[in-house]
Amino acid sequence: MSNVTPDKPSHNEDDYFAREEIEAKRKLALEQSKEMAAQQRESLKQLHYMKCPKCGMDLQTLKQGNVELDSCFNCHGVWLDAGELDEVIKQHGHEGSGKVMGAILNLFKRTPPTP
Template sequence: MSDLTPDKPSHNEDDYFAREEIEAKRKLALQQAQETAAQQREDLKKLHYMKCPKCGMDLQTLKQGNVELDSCFNCHGVWLDAGELQHLLGGHGHEQGGKVMGAILNLFKRS
């Protein structure tokens, strides 16, 4: 007589379905972790967006030429997005770039 009967699945078949179930649960856990990480990044962005990294107060946007500066009127910090400093300095020539930076610094001189 054979150990395998039509009514009873084989041991290999049980292992296959167990591995498939484990893999499906692993993928689900990975997907949930990615969604949680994305949600946490979004929550952090909402919490810190347009807040001064130095003192935590609200940043104000000031237009200086073609660049928008994020400025804090509490601690007088000026924050630039990626590429904006190069645009201010390099895009206008050395002399004009210096004038632009001087104008920016004059915005925050204390009386």
């Protein structure tokens, strides 16, 4: 006769299932954390998207050739996305930064109202 009872799992088997349960819970917590971080990023994007980083007012998109400049009419800030400054310089040739800045600043010149 054997001393092994078929109804009682071995100690190693208990450890295995305990580790499996812990790993499953760890993976679930990690997924929840990633989902929460993604939701927080989306929430922040909705809160700050197209807002001036300087004064918080809405940014307006203005076309300058092939480039869309994000512009604030409250504080007169101009914001460029990655690569847009290079594109503006290409459009105006290698005439120097003064001409490029002049072209950008011309967007904000006030024209007197027509009578």
